Amino acid sequence: NAGVTQTPKFQVLKTGQSMTLQCAQDMNHNSMYWYRQDPGMGLRLIYYSASEGTTDKGEVPNGYNVSRLNKREFSLRLESAAPSQTSVYFCASSGGAPAGELFFGEGSRLTVL
Amino acid sequence: AQSVTQLGSHVSVSEGALVLLRCNYSSSVPPYLFWYVQYPNQGLQLLLKYTTGATLVKGINGFEAEFKKSETSFHLTKPSAHMSDAAEYFCAVFVTGGGNKLTFGTGTQLKVEL
Numbered sequence: 001n002a003g004v005t006q007t008p009k010f011q012v013l014k015t016g017q018s019m020t021l022q023c024a025q026d027m028n029h030n031s032m033y034w035y036r037q038d039p040g041m042g043l044r045l046i047y048y049s050a051s052e053g054t055t056d057k058g059e060v061p062n063g064y065n066v067s068r069l070n071k072r073e074f075s076l077r078l079e080s081a082a083p084s085q086t087s088v089y090f091c092a093s094s095g096g097a098p099a100g101e102l103f104f105g106e107g108s109r110l111t112v113l
Numbered sequence: 114a115q116s117v118t119q120l121g122s123h124v125s126v127s128e129g130a131l132v133l134l135r136c137n138y139s140s141s142v143p144p145y146l147f148w149y150v151q152y153p154n155q156g157l158q159l160l161l162k163y164t165t166g167a168t169l170v171k172g173i174n175g176f177e178a179e180f181k182k183s184e185t186s187f188h189l190t191k192p193s194a195h196m197s198d199a200a201e202y203f204c205a206v207f208v209t210g211g212g213n214k215l216t217f218g219t220g221t222q223l224k225v226e227l
Contacts, residue, residue, distance in 0.1 A: 004156070033215075035217075040122065040219060041219060042203060042217045042218055042219040042220050043157075043203065043217040044217075045214055045215075045216075048214065058214065090156055090157070092156075092157075099145060099207055099209060100145045100147055100162070100205065100206075100207030100215045101147070101159055101162060102149075102157075102159075102215060104156030104157045104158065105156050106154075106155055106156045107154075107155075107156055
């Protein structure tokens with residue numbers, strides 16, 4: 001049982017390049033999330049999708065777009081990467097009971113030069 | 114809006130000593146509270162949770178936490194630290210009607226020394 005799978009695990013970009021982080025879950029969860037983790041700042045929510053077909057902004061959405069492709073997949077896109085987007089990105093999913101219990105992927109480490 | 118404060122970004126204990134990681138929350142309605150653990154180069158995993166009912170909750174690996182409404186606290190404890198407990202620990206709060214969003218604290222790095 002894979003749980004939450006993120007790809008790629010590592011990526012180096014130049015400023016202005018674009019890329020998409022992929023996330024898939026096999027737990028039949030309704031809700032999916034993208035967080036970024038930076039030293040001393042904990043995890044900050046970028047976007048989330050409460051159910052298939054819906055997406056909402058989190059705390060730090062600027063510079064990102066998301067697509068909930070189907071119930072399993074939730075992708076995060078950087079259209080024009082900036083050095084400030086250097087971070088570790090985590091995808092998570094939740095089945096809703098109890099609310100707030102999230103299952104995380106192993107993370108994607110992105111460096112923007 | 115809800116928020117979480119973790120006191121101490123780094124905590125160091127000796128192996129066999131008590132572990133105490135502090136968490137205070139702010140919420141205008143009864144919260145659900147969580148502790149997550151992150152081992153190096155891994156994602157977060159749930160350690161324990163409080164939703165309703167008994168205020169002392171037990172989690173994996175011998176950890177427990179007590180919900181104290183009067184103190185708005187949810188401190189994490191373990192009677193005897195083990196080397197394998199070295200990790201980063203995150204407290205988090207979820208409030209129903211808050212847009213299905215989990216709010217995390219900034220984390221506490223636990224170091225266990227021989």
